[in-house]
Amino acid sequence: MEADELLVLVAGGDQKAFEELYGLVSGPVFGLVRRVVRDPAQSEEVAQEVLLELWRSAARYDPGRGSALSWVLTLAHRRAVDRVRSARAAGERELRVARRSNGPAFDQVAEEVEAGLEREWVRRCLDRLTALQRQSVTLAYYDGYTYREVAERLSLPLGTVKTRMRDGLTRLRDCLGGVA
Amino acid sequence: MTTLFRRSELHSLAAPYALDALEPHEHKRFEKHLRRCDSCAAEVRALREDAVRLAWSTAAPAPAAMRDRVLMAVRTTPQETASGEPQARARAERPQSRARRSGFSPFLIPLASTTAAAALVVAALFGVQAARTQDQLDQERAQAREIAHVLAAPDARATAGRDANGQGISVVASASERTAVVTGAGLGTPSNGRVHQLWLMLPEVKPRSLGLLDGDTPLIATGLDTNATSLAVTVEPSGGSAQPTTAPVVQLALESVGFGE
Known part of the structure; x- marks a missing residue:
C-alpha cells in the first residue's frame, strides 16, 4: 500500500497500517534527521518523536496539500531544524565553530554520501547548481540555518539568498525530473 | 529587521519557507498569507517536493531498537x-x-x-x-x-x-x-x-x-x-x-x- 492510503488508516487508529507505514518512512526520516542533527543519540530521539507524531496527528494529513511522503519528511525536517536551532541558541558554540572551519556545507555532504542511486543523482544535480545556489540550499536544508543566517555566512544580501534558494530548488527539479 | 512585508516580498519567501529557513515571525506571517494566496500555495507545494528530494538522498536504516x-x-x-x-x-x-x-x-x-x-x-x-x-x-x-x-x-x-x-x-x-x-x-x-x-x-x-x-x-x-x-x-x-x-x-x-x- 502507498503511504497516502496508509496514513488514512493510521488516522483511524489502525496499528498494522502504522507498522507498514513505519517500514516505508523510518529510513528516510531517520536519515534526514541524522543529516541535520548529526549527534546520533539526539537524532534517534528526534526521529522517534517524529514517528510518534505521525501516529498522533495522522488525521491532520491533507492529501490536497501534497503527497504523504512529502508531508512526513516536511514534519521530520521541521523537528530536526527545531532541534539544531535550539541547540545553537543554547550556546553550543563549539559546534558552530567546528562547522565553520569545515568550509562549505556541500563538502560535508560529499564526504557523507554513500552509494545509492538517488544519492548519486542528487549529488550530481547539486553539482550542476552554481556554488551560491548550492550553498544557499544546503546550508538551509541540511544544516538548518535560516535564510538570514545563510546570507550572513555567505556575505550576501537577503534578496540574493532568497533568489538563489528558489533558483537552486527549481534547477534541482529540472535536473532530477518530475519522477520521485 | 522589518516585520512588515509587501506582497512581492511575501512571495519571495516561498523558497526559504519550503526549506524551513524562515525566522519564526516570518514563518507565521507567511503561513497566514498562504491561506489566502492560491498561487503561492501551489508554488510552495512544488518547492516542497523539490526539497523532499534532498531528504530522500539522505535515507539511512533506522536502528532496529527504535x-x-x-x-x-x-x-x-x-x-x-x-x-x-x-x-x-x-x-x-x-x-x-x-x-x-x-x-x-x-x-x-x-x-x-x-x-x-x-x-x-x-x-x-x-x-x-x-x-x-x-x-x-x-x-x-x-x-x-x-x-x-x-x-x-x-x-x-x-x-x-x-x-x-x-x-x-x-x-x-x-x-x-x-x-x-x-x-x-x-x-x-x-x-x-x-x-x-x-x-x-x-x-x-x-x-x-x-x-x-x-x-x-x-x-x-x-x-x-x-x-x-x-x-x-x-x-x-x-x-x-x-x-x-x-x-x-x-x-x-x-x-x-x-x-x-
Missing part, C-alpha cells in the same frame, strides 16, 4: 482528531457505567482502536486542519519530547489495563530512568468538581501521589521508586488528597514494565 520502541509507544499513545482535539472528547456521548470496580483486568490492548470510528467521522467533518493555538502546539510538542525521552531508555516498556467499562490507564515506563508516562483512557471527568488522582503503590509504605490525571493528557511521573508494585487511580475532592480517600477505580501492576522485586 522500531520496537515506537511500535510499543503507539500502543499507549492517544491520537488526535483532525480538529486537533484528543479523541476522548470526540466520544463524549459514550454511555458511562458506574459499575467501575468489577472485573478490572490488565491486558495489552490497542487503546486507540476503540476510537477509530469517532476519528474517521471527525476527520471527514473537518477536512481541513483546524486552527490550534501556539500554546497547545508547544505543550503537545514538549510532551511528545518527554515521551520520546522515556522511550529512548533501553529498558522502556509499555503496559495497559482497562476494565469491562473501558476505563483504564496505559503506561510507558523505564525503571532505569525511574520515569513513567501515564495516560488515562475512558476515565471521563468525575462529577461535582472531583478529580482523578494517580498514586504509586509501594510495599509496606503509604501510597505516594503522582499528581492529577486530566482526561487523556499524558502525565509524566519522574523519580519513581523502583520497588513500586502498582499504579492506582482514585476519585478525590477538588485539588486532590494527601492520601487516597476512596477505593481505586483503576489499578495496574508495574511488574511487567520492570518495577518491583
Whole structure:
C-alpha cells in the first residue's frame, strides 16, 4: 500500500497500517534527521518523536496539500531544524565553530554520501547548481540555518539568498525530473 | 529587521519557507498569507517536493531498537482528531457505567482502536486542519519530547489495563530512568468538581501521589521508586488528597514494565 492510503488508516487508529507505514518512512526520516542533527543519540530521539507524531496527528494529513511522503519528511525536517536551532541558541558554540572551519556545507555532504542511486543523482544535480545556489540550499536544508543566517555566512544580501534558494530548488527539479 | 512585508516580498519567501529557513515571525506571517494566496500555495507545494528530494538522498536504516520502541509507544499513545482535539472528547456521548470496580483486568490492548470510528467521522467533518493555538502546539510538542525521552531508555516498556467499562490507564515506563508516562483512557471527568488522582503503590509504605490525571493528557511521573508494585487511580475532592480517600477505580501492576522485586 502507498503511504497516502496508509496514513488514512493510521488516522483511524489502525496499528498494522502504522507498522507498514513505519517500514516505508523510518529510513528516510531517520536519515534526514541524522543529516541535520548529526549527534546520533539526539537524532534517534528526534526521529522517534517524529514517528510518534505521525501516529498522533495522522488525521491532520491533507492529501490536497501534497503527497504523504512529502508531508512526513516536511514534519521530520521541521523537528530536526527545531532541534539544531535550539541547540545553537543554547550556546553550543563549539559546534558552530567546528562547522565553520569545515568550509562549505556541500563538502560535508560529499564526504557523507554513500552509494545509492538517488544519492548519486542528487549529488550530481547539486553539482550542476552554481556554488551560491548550492550553498544557499544546503546550508538551509541540511544544516538548518535560516535564510538570514545563510546570507550572513555567505556575505550576501537577503534578496540574493532568497533568489538563489528558489533558483537552486527549481534547477534541482529540472535536473532530477518530475519522477520521485 | 522589518516585520512588515509587501506582497512581492511575501512571495519571495516561498523558497526559504519550503526549506524551513524562515525566522519564526516570518514563518507565521507567511503561513497566514498562504491561506489566502492560491498561487503561492501551489508554488510552495512544488518547492516542497523539490526539497523532499534532498531528504530522500539522505535515507539511512533506522536502528532496529527504535522500531520496537515506537511500535510499543503507539500502543499507549492517544491520537488526535483532525480538529486537533484528543479523541476522548470526540466520544463524549459514550454511555458511562458506574459499575467501575468489577472485573478490572490488565491486558495489552490497542487503546486507540476503540476510537477509530469517532476519528474517521471527525476527520471527514473537518477536512481541513483546524486552527490550534501556539500554546497547545508547544505543550503537545514538549510532551511528545518527554515521551520520546522515556522511550529512548533501553529498558522502556509499555503496559495497559482497562476494565469491562473501558476505563483504564496505559503506561510507558523505564525503571532505569525511574520515569513513567501515564495516560488515562475512558476515565471521563468525575462529577461535582472531583478529580482523578494517580498514586504509586509501594510495599509496606503509604501510597505516594503522582499528581492529577486530566482526561487523556499524558502525565509524566519522574523519580519513581523502583520497588513500586502498582499504579492506582482514585476519585478525590477538588485539588486532590494527601492520601487516597476512596477505593481505586483503576489499578495496574508495574511488574511487567520492570518495577518491583
